[in-house]
Amino acid sequence: GAVVSQHPSRVICKSGTSVKIECRSLDFQATTMFWYRQFPKQSLMLMATSNEGSKATYEQGVEKDKFLINHASLTLSTLTVTSAHPEDSSFYICSARQSAQGPFYGYTFGSGTRLTVV
Amino acid sequence: GNSVTQMEGPVTLSEEAFLTINCTYTATGYPSLFWYVQYPGEGLQLLLKATKADDKGSNKGFEATYRKETTSFHLEKGSVQVSDSAVYFCALSRNSGNTPLVFGKGTRLSVIA
Numbered sequence: 001g002a003v004v005s006q007h008p009s010r011v012i013c014k015s016g017t018s019v020k021i022e023c024r025s026l027d028f029q030a031t032t033m034f035w036y037r038q039f040p041k042q043s044l045m046l047m048a049t050s051n052e053g054s055k056a057t058y059e060q061g062v063e064k065d066k067f068l069i070n071h072a073s074l075t076l077s078t079l080t081v082t083s084a085h086p087e088d089s090s091f092y093i094c095s096a097r098q099s100a101q102g103p104f105y106g107y108t109f110g111s112g113t114r115l116t117v118v
Numbered sequence: 119g120n121s122v123t124q125m126e127g128p129v130t131l132s133e134e135a136f137l138t139i140n141c142t143y144t145a146t147g148y149p150s151l152f153w154y155v156q157y158p159g160e161g162l163q164l165l166l167k168a169t170k171a172d173d174k175g176s177n178k179g180f181e182a183t184y185r186k187e188t189t190s191f192h193l194e195k196g197s198v199q200v201s202d203s204a205v206y207f208c209a210l211s212r213n214s215g216n217t218p219l220v221f222g223k224g225t226r227l228s229v230i231a
Binding site for chain 1: 219
């Protein structure tokens with residue numbers, strides 16, 4: 001089946017530094033990837049929709065300059081948390097939909113990245 | 119807009135008990151419906167799905183039927199195991215375009231031996 005590889009799975013960084021999270025679709029092309037954030041014991045909150053070759057679409061309340069999204073190829077999307085602060089500590093998950101035009105195969109999720117900012 | 123409402127947990131059951139987690143949705147058109155499971159410290163895994171009314175999704179003993187008349191997609195399992203302890207998310211999506219999943223708040227299930 002389709003696989004989305006996300007890494008790192010865990011990262012600890014110092015306050016004020018930047019962290020990049022990568023998501024790769026391994027056996028399919030993902031023209032669109034979705035980035036979610038999950039607080040402890042809560043649901044997934046959609047942060048942004050990443051479109052290959054164009055600017056990401058951010059949800060209301062998500063800072064574009066803090067959460068930089070790049071989707072330079074059909075198999076790779078990155079989320080960079082810039083100037084991280086402890087309140088950015090969270091679980092970040094990416095997701096890709098396998099096909100928008102063909103038969104509906106559903107969504108595949110990365111395994112998530114736990115970010116801790118100290 | 120589209121939304122998903124699922125019963126709040128936590129739900130604690132004894133092993134071999136019957137499980138029901140209620141999920142209802144609000145959507146325009148005819149969405150696809152999903153149940154995802156998240157084990158501690160991990161990402162989400164698709165448990166089952168249904169893409170049209172009256173479809174039944176099933177996997178690993180779990181079942182859910184797409185009920186258009188009641189806008190529901192309740193998750194059921196006849197006999198739970200300790201290994202089923204996880205958080206379960208009900209979700210919906212539109213069937214066209216690159217639109218994201220809309221999730222319910224999740225229901226934490228704990229199964230005790």
